[in-house]
Amino acid sequence: MKRLRWRPLLALSASIAASLATACTTPQPRAPDSGVRTVPVAHTTNAGRYSMQTDAPPESSEIPDDVASVPDAVPQIEPRSASGNSPIYEVFGKKYRVLDSAKDFSQRGTASWYGKKFHGHQTASGEPYDMFKMTAAHKSLPLPSYVRVTRVDDGRSIVVRVNDRGPFHSGRIIDLSYAAASKLDMIQHGQTLVDIVALTPEPDDAPPAMPTGIATSAPSAQAPAAPEWLQLAVYADPINAVAMREQLSQKGVDNAKILTGEEDGVTVHRVVLGPFRDRATADDERNRLRTRGIGAVRLAQ
Template sequence: MFNFQRFIIMLCVATVTACGGQSAVKPTDTQASKPSGKGGYYLDDGPGDNPPADIDSIPDAQPKTETLLPRSNQPYSALGRKYVPMTSYAPYVRQGVASWYGRRYHGKKTSSGEIYDMYGMSGAHPTLPIPSYVKVTNPANKRTVIVRINDRGPFKQDRLIDLSYAAAYKLRISSQGSAPVEVEWIDTRPEALQKKDTIRTATPAPAPEIIPVAYAPPPAAETRTIAANASNNPDTSPASYYVQVGAFKNEANGDLLQKKILGLELAGNAAVTNVYNDGIYRVKLGPFSTRKEADVSASKVRKQLNLSAIVTNQ
């Protein structure tokens, strides 16, 4: 006798199976059973019993050019919805909710056919290519990780990405189960990685040593001459111009930006300094002898770093 109920169950299972032959469904609240008693995680999921001693020391995934897996990037359906994976790079930055999966899937195959390691830096996404790499940021604490996408999921409408337990731990969201994040797809095309390597290996010019010196004002007659020349041609005024690029409460952030500007030679022959004043570290380029020179440098900063750059005379 034909078992209609069994047929329906088999049909549902087939619908939510990824093209690689592996189950693409990650835990959702609608699938939840009673809490397991180990922290209240659903479906007996959660951290492993013997985690590594220092999960924070687990290195991020290292972006590299990889060949896409044809079976893992075909259109598919899951939980009544159709998904069409992306197969060519396009800028992708999204904000949404991240969840994570742990011991219940540890040691099982992912949609790529690889074995899931909850202590590896990996993730699952409905449509990003397999494999691909993304930078995930927790806006609450500014922590970031880089993970390799090798699985499909999550499929709840309010979820953006599923992270490995290690990635969630490093972002400090593992105890919450889910949290808001920002996901940015990393361009791993050969030409993009080559450009990044060139920038990374460029030897930055050493920051000039700033030595305070006494300044004696010119005689009154000379001052009048300078003022007259400045009024006739403001652009050749002896006043100094600076480009302010950023302001940080953390000195280390200012130092990183300073090194990046030096490496890209965005200041020309001018100095790049990380100046502290009133509790704020400000990265400044200069002095420039003319406003035009400062404007050119500010334009380079805006174009190459996509940062605000303000020209000042102090």
């Protein structure tokens, strides 16, 4: 059998070799920083990153028994994530801007969902994507943010925590986790028209306990009048209370609070205005609300 023999390549000319050596040792000038960052996103097509070529729902054996009853995300005050919040970022050559705040944000458009292909991979916020949690991806909301997502056709509604960027397909405004999409009954259709409203909790969402009456004082001292409160709504679900406060804010009522307390052994969340220094002041405010189509009742002390 004939043996192959390697022949040495001809030596590079001295001038070419010198040029290469200079190029390898001389630092090259860096392009000026444009401020645009390329953001790692759980569901961009990064070659070699995923074991699956296309996305898919989990196998039936992988779906938790209680996936349909996964509780909605509960809005809370959180610091911005260390990643995914550059003012401008770029995906697939297109630049996107991140909002300074989610307050008063609302949007209508098509929702889609992402699942097994991206499960366990890093999201733009740095957290691993868990398709069985109530999360979502959005192109411009700060990370993390909380939004209520409502199907336009049937009114089904959920609350999710936005911790990723996307969707980067034309015409879509939000990508939901598998669990979130399941609760909206959109797995089979893949997409549906939704309204999204940002829920932005404020530091006063945990005010002092619900008013309990007039404190006992010495017999010789006159007890001060108890403060007056106006109740606009009461809910067992805190999410509904937060959503109601957001709706009131959109109507120009910016000072609503949420008071949490017990009633007959059940935790309730009251959307209220106050405290007012006396009944007359509270009644004046109630009349103003009535002219704007907002009902309110005095909160019993």
